[in-house]
Amino acid sequence: MPPETEFDPDFARMDLPDLRINYDPVDPDQFDRPVTSFCLETSKDNDDLPLHSHRKGQLVVASHGSVMCRAPGGLWIVPPQGAVWIPAGVQHSNCVADFGKLYTVFIDPQVSMLPRTCCTLMITSLVRELIHRLSVFPPLYPLEGPTSRLGRVLLDELVQMPTTDEMYLPISPDARLQHLATSLLNNPGDRSTMDEVASRYAMSESTFARFIAKETGMTFGRWRQRLHILIAMQRLTAGSSVQAVSLELGYETPSAFITMFKKTMGQSPRRFLAERSRLINSDSLP
Numbered sequence: 001m002p003p004e005t006e007f008d009p010d011f012a013r014m015d016l017p018d019l020r021i022n023y024d025p026v027d028p029d030q031f032d033r034p035v036t037s038f039c040l041e042t043s044k045d046n047d048d049l050p051l052h053s054h055r056k057g058q059l060v061v062a063s064h065g066s067v068m069c070r071a072p073g074g075l076w077i078v079p080p081q082g083a084v085w086i087p088a089g090v091q092h093s094n095c096v097a098d099f100g101k102l103y104t105v106f107i108d109p110q111v112s113m114l115p116r117t118c119c120t121l122m123i124t125s126l127v128r129e130l131i132h133r134l135s136v137f138p139p140l141y142p143l144e145g146p147t148s149r150l151g152r153v154l155l156d157e158l159v160q161m162p163t164t165d166e167m168y169l170p171i172s173p174d175a176r177l178q179h180l181a182t183s184l185l186n187n188p189g190d191r192s193t194m195d196e197v198a199s200r201y202a203m204s205e206s207t208f209a210r211f212i213a214k215e216t217g218m219t220f221g222r223w224r225q226r227l228h229i230l231i232a233m234q235r236l237t238a239g240s241s242v243q244a245v246s247l248e249l250g251y252e253t254p255s256a257f258i259t260m261f262k263k264t265m266g267q268s269p270r271r272f273l274a275e276r277s278r279l280i281n282s283d284s285l286p
Contacts, residue, residue, distance in 0.1 A: 065100025189250030
């Protein structure tokens with residue numbers, strides 16, 4: 001689980017690609033209920049969404065298309081069988097693919113027993129069904145009744161869901177790391193060696209290696225590979241081919257990319273896409 005990170009105002013100015021809002025945002029704090037669920041559909045190429053926070057915690061679940069969440073400390077991508085949890089009061093912004101669909105669940109901190117830091121949860125089909133069902137009802141539902149009981153069941157189920165850090169790219173407030181992350185997100189095919197990257201920041205290779213380890217808890221190779229995984233999942237979910245993604249990420253052959261993806265994710269890109277398609281076609285999130 002990523003460490004808790006204080007918000008740095010400089011993070012709000014981090015120039016990351018494709019982080020824009022293309023759906024009508026919801027203000028959950030106006031609804032005095034312990035848990036509410038909303039279904040949001042995206043359009044295309046709308047205005048930027050600045051970093052913001054809510055009094056309530058937010059669970060982001062993708063139904064169609066990719067969703068990337070940005071918060072102090074890094075980037076998270078919402079996996080097909082999972083969700084990203086953003087605790088109450090944490091500055092964040094969600095980037096949703098054009099013409100996508102997502103569910104956002106807002107949970108009052110007084111009833112939440114979820115982690116105090118952002119994380120990815122692997123959720124069950126039952127949890128997805130509960131989220132969808134709750135979104136059908138008005139957010140100002142009676143405090144006692146079927147909808148209220150539905151919300152309590154959802155809260156009970158969520159605390160049992162396991163977390164994973166494979167969908168998380170740590171980015172500390174350090175300006176050099178943020179510049180590097182922006183550079184690689186804009187040009188993920190950059191295959192420069194660690195020594196070449198280090199020289200851009202006036203560091204020796206050993207100093208740069210210690211810097212990356214201190215700021216991310218990872219080696220540079222592992223950190224860049226994690227960045228590639230997030231981009232790959234976003235592109236594949238949006239409909240890009242394996243060959244196109246491998247080329248964009250700078251791999252010499254699609255097989256080299258497939259090997260990296262399978263080693264990291266435990267399944268091939270083709271299996272990932274098949275699982276994603278199965279969830280979209282058969283799961284209860286329409």
